[in-house]
Amino acid sequence: MSMVAAFYSNKSILITGATGFLGKVLMEKLFRTSPQLKVIYILIRPKAGQTLQERVFQILNSKLFEKVKEICPNVHEKIRPISADLNQSDLAISKEDMQELLSGTNIVFHCAATVRFDAHLREAVQLNVIATQKLLLMASQMSKLEAFIHISTAFSNCNLKRIDEVIYPCPVEPRKIIDSMEWLDDAIIDEITPKLIGDRPNTYTYTKALGEMVIHQESGNLNVAIIRPSIVGASWQEPFPGWIDNINGPSGLIIASGKGFLRSLRATPMAIADVIPVDTVVNLTIAVGWYTAVHRPKSTLIYHSTSGNLNPCLWHDMGLKVLAAFEKIPFERAFRRPYVDFTTNNFTTQYWNAVSHWAPAIIYDFYLRLTGRKPRMLKLMNRLLRTISMLEYFINHSWEWSTNNTEMLLSELSPEDQRVSMEVRQPSHANHWLEYIENYVLGIKKYLLKEDLAGIPKAKEHLRRLRNIHYLFNTALFLIVWRLLIARSQTARNVWFLIMTCPLRQEPKSPARR
Numbered sequence: 001m002s003m004v005a006a007f008y009s010n011k012s013i014l015i016t017g018a019t020g021f022l023g024k025v026l027m028e029k030l031f032r033t034s035p036q037l038k039v040i041y042i043l044i045r046p047k048a049g050q051t052l053q054e055r056v057f058q059i060l061n062s063k064l065f066e067k068v069k070e071i072c073p074n075v076h077e078k079i080r081p082i083s084a085d086l087n088q089s090d091l092a093i094s095k096e097d098m099q100e101l102l103s104g105t106n107i108v109f110h111c112a113a114t115v116r117f118d119a120h121l122r123e124a125v126q127l128n129v130i131a132t133q134k135l136l137l138m139a140s141q142m143s144k145l146e147a148f149i150h151i152s153t154a155f156s157n158c159n160l161k162r163i164d165e166v167i168y169p170c171p172v173e174p175r176k177i178i179d180s181m182e183w184l185d186d187a188i189i190d191e192i193t194p195k196l197i198g199d200r201p202n203t204y205t206y207t208k209a210l211g212e213m214v215i216h217q218e219s220g221n222l223n224v225a226i227i228r229p230s231i232v233g234a235s236w237q238e239p240f241p242g243w244i245d246n247i248n249g250p251s252g253l254i255i256a257s258g259k260g261f262l263r264s265l266r267a268t269p270m271a272i273a274d275v276i277p278v279d280t281v282v283n284l285t286i287a288v289g290w291y292t293a294v295h296r297p298k299s300t301l302i303y304h305s306t307s308g309n310l311n312p313c314l315w316h317d318m319g320l321k322v323l324a325a326f327e328k329i330p331f332e333r334a335f336r337r338p339y340v341d342f343t344t345n346n347f348t349t350q351y352w353n354a355v356s357h358w359a360p361a362i363i364y365d366f367y368l369r370l371t372g373r374k375p376r377m378l379k380l381m382n383r384l385l386r387t388i389s390m391l392e393y394f395i396n397h398s399w400e401w402s403t404n405n406t407e408m409l410l411s412e413l414s415p416e417d418q419r420v421s422m423e424v425r426q427p428s429h430a431n432h433w434l435e436y437i438e439n440y441v442l443g444i445k446k447y448l449l450k451e452d453l454a455g456i457p458k459a460k461e462h463l464r465r466l467r468n469i470h471y472l473f474n475t476a477l478f479l480i481v482w483r484l485l486i487a488r489s490q491t492a493r494n495v496w497f498l499i500m501t502c503p504l505r506q507e508p509k510s511p512a513r514r
């Protein structure tokens, strides 16, 4: 067992956001590599008619946990779900559960957050700031606590171009924002939100920055560290390549382009696509937990989990790799053949939206109406375009993140731990990106779209049919336009005459005739 894995033996760990994308992979890795750990407490709320136990059961029965169940057959006994709602001011944890958490917890990983870009400021402050504050307060009463690890985002200071592993001051103190949420009504909050978030694109990045500030100001004597991942994508290697279970970040757009809905995207081709595999982030998180508890750095250390500084992949290259992956691994029942143009200004974006998104949607809806079905494509297209407008900011800017603390931490690891942590940095090397993207697309097909791989030949056949329809449609359109032109314009008729006679006049005389 590696040094870091051994550290977690016999530990009681508290994870918030354990039902989320990152939290699940973190929990899986902890159980798989440190099966001797004592217990993982997870703060979890009943949701969608499911009890806590049903939610845990669903996670343990997912593909993600298959390996864990072999290595740690009693994993279900080691997960202790604690009913909690971070939207409530007291976190809605019962007295008994609170007592158990306060007396038992050794390490806290705080992953829970609202990651929605359109969250109302009140909701985002409640979850990303106030809940963090409450958890810190709880942590300060934990008698055996060794480390508190907070997951933030590399974009919390996306208003800057170069971002160091430091906390940047916020123009308005988090305390004041928290207080004001108590007495301001929603209409006033809506009005002041643009002024508060300033040159950040949304309430998410703003409240994540406030959350960091709260950690900085209110962590007292706790051993605290902050991790800032960039755009978290499917797993690179662990527990298996390509694992993904939500449509956030690039995944939704990869689906939309693979299914042929997304045909153009306002993007800066030369901007860096700072995607980082989820297992890379988790390995760093686990190593940071160990380092913070064992080495107890004097100040709060911040760790960037980014890829662009090691070996950047540009959006242009990432896009081409995604398209290349669709050739091998097509999605089923595509609306059109996958092809995406990057547009770079308002005019071309609007033009291509009209030609490539709205026009086909309107034509298809017309066809649905004709065949007695309910039109739905225009609605879907509009939702897609709304989503794109929320994500656009991140595909049109580049950032430079320093990674000194992350590098320092890697150098502190044993060779065995280094191998694990360095290995998952591989997709950052140019020729590994294609392999990563292929596994990502495959993961989306298998785990998100739940499509059978046996259907790939049929999906390819469908794409070939779509290509033929596309050529046929273009040829027919060209002929109609040309015919109309010839009927109405003398110039067009002259050109047509020239074309028709040109090859005859240039024909070389055959030697036989000479």
Ligand SMILES: CCCCCCCCCCCCCCCCCCCCCCCCCCCC(=O)SCCNC(=O)CCNC(=O)[C@H](O)C(C)(C)COP(=O)(O)OP(=O)(O)OC[C@H]1O[C@@H](n2cnc3c(N)ncnc32)[C@H](O)[C@@H]1OP(=O)(O)O
Pocket (backbone or CB within 6 Å): 115, 116, 117, 118, 153, 154, 155, 230, 231, 232, 247, 248, 249, 250, 251, 252, 253, 254, 256, 257, 269, 316, 318, 319, 320, 322, 323, 339, 340, 341, 342, 380, 383, 384, 386, 387, 390, 391, 394, 395
């Ligand atoms: C020059 C020539 C060049 C030529 C090159 C050729 C190039 C070819 C390119 C081809 C390949 C293209 C693919 C490339 C991929 C590009 C990806 C770029 C992605 C950039 C992502 C940046 C993310 C930044 C991350 C910041 C990191 C973080 O810290 S936070 C984590 C990330 N958080 C999120 O991602 C949350 C975002 N989502 C939201 O905020 C909300 O979902 C929403 C506001 C967007 C929508 O909310 P709404 O209330 O409408 O409802 P909701 O229920 O949530 O969803 C409604 C429908 O929208 C769909 N949906 C949701 N999210 C996405 C998504 N990310 N992508 C696509 N679709 C999404 C969802 O399915 C719902 O649809 P329906 O079911 O149909 O209703």
Ligand SMILES: NC(=O)C1=CN([C@@H]2O[C@H](COP(=O)(O)OP(=O)(O)OC[C@H]3O[C@@H](n4cnc5c(N)ncnc54)[C@H](OP(=O)(O)O)[C@@H]3O)[C@@H](O)[C@H]2O)C=CC1
Pocket (backbone or CB within 6 Å): 016, 017, 018, 019, 020, 021, 022, 023, 043, 044, 045, 047, 084, 085, 086, 087, 088, 110, 111, 112, 113, 114, 115, 127, 151, 152, 153, 154, 208, 228, 229, 230, 231, 232, 233, 246, 248, 249
């Ligand atoms: N995904 C990404 O690209 C990036 C993520 N991050 C950060 O990583 C962390 C995890 O993100 P990710 O896993 O992607 O997000 P998810 O949306 O997948 O998960 C969010 C988690 O928070 C929980 N949660 C939300 N609201 C509450 C609540 N009121 N009470 C209790 N739990 C709640 C969710 O529980 P439930 O299942 O009940 O909704 C879920 O477990 C976040 O802090 C995020 O800011 C940083 C950079 C990029």
